[in-house]
Amino acid sequence: NPLFVEGQPSDYTNMAMEFCNNFEQERQRTESFVQLIKDLDLLDTRDAVFTPRNPDGTPGEPQKLAEYYAVSEDKLRALPAEKLAELRDNGALGQIYAHLVSLLGWDRLIALAFLRQAQPTTVN
Incomplete structure (x- = not known):
């Protein structure tokens, strides 16, 4: 799968970037949740x-x-x-x-x- 098509990110690259962004958002949400339950002991x-x-x-x-x-x-x-x-x-x-x-x-x-x-x- 090409990463770029005509100098622009390919659909494959855009989907990979979206996956990474979603993964990071979920990681941050998980980190906040864990901190909350730790703070509440x-x-x-x-x-x-x-x-x-x-x-x-x-x-x-x-x-x-x-x-x-x-x-x-x-x-x-x-x-x-x-x-x-x-x-x-x-x-x-x-x-x-x-x-x-x-x-x-x-x-x-x-x-x-x-x-x-x-x-x-x-x-x-």
Whole structure:
């Protein structure tokens, strides 16, 4: 794909520049959101843990896979009503709830990753 056509940016170049601009806007928005929840002291450190099954089906030794930050539901509930209303009105509360819902998938995601890793790979 040419970058320029007749001395002007091509459609391809314009789309690439638009993508970069959109990406930067979303990065800034994410940075602002993270700063907001940090300023409100809503984050806690959590561990991603996987408990494999032994050959006999009993739970194996839990394995810590990662440490990450997540919004604390207790800290969120402890916010004053005015602050919750402000978060609702500026759209941050919806993002916080989306984050909390996404955390429910950790266990499933880890289990799927281990299952895929355990499957033999075939070469054609």
